[in-house]
Amino acid sequence: MTTKALLPTFSSSLARTIGSVPREHYLTESAAFEEGVEGANLSAKRQTLPTAQTVAQLMEALELEAHSRVLEVGTGSGYLTTILSLLCAQVYSLERSPARQEAVRIRLQTMGRGNVALKLGDGLAGWPDEAPFDAILVAISETDVESCSPS
Numbered sequence: 001m002t003t004k005a006l007l008p009t010f011s012s013s014l015a016r017t018i019g020s021v022p023r024e025h026y027l028t029e030s031a032a033f034e035e036g037v038e039g040a041n042l043s044a045k046r047q048t049l050p051t052a053q054t055v056a057q058l059m060e061a062l063e064l065e066a067h068s069r070v071l072e073v074g075t076g077s078g079y080l081t082t083i084l085s086l087l088c089a090q091v092y093s094l095e096r097s098p099a100r101q102e103a104v105r106i107r108l109q110t111m112g113r114g115n116v117a118l119k120l121g122d123g124l125a126g127w128p129d130e131a132p133f134d135a136i137l138v139a140i141s142e143t144d145v146e147s148c149s150p151s
Helices: 012-019 023-033 052-062 079-087 098-111
Strands: 069-073 090-095 115-120 135-139
Touching: 012 052, 012 079, 023 079, 052 079, 052 135, 069 079, 079 090, 079 098, 079 115, 090 098, 098 115
Parallel strands: 069 090, 069 135, 090 115
Antiparallel strands: none
């Protein structure tokens, strides 16, 4: 199936960009981060990748431009980080797992993606030294947010 068929309502430029990043490569890498996880079955460790359609919706919602500076909270496998790096000027990505951060750093370096800054730390703290950002993408699952009601 072609990228255009997967993303019928989005611009051909966005569809091409998303299609240029091999999603399956990141699934394999995600599985490698978690000991005991077989193949792409990542649900037990809450490590998943969005579909091309979801990525397109996210990128469109961010209203990115070539000069945009984006904060990504939760680097994960680096899949969204890579796509963001192709769509905007600078990506600042926070990750709390040293193993994930190192794997993504190596991948981005290999790909020649020099417009991504990676930082190890708590995503809830943000990255105040680099603020303000044109967009913020939160790609984490947080279960303890003080401003939410218990139910």
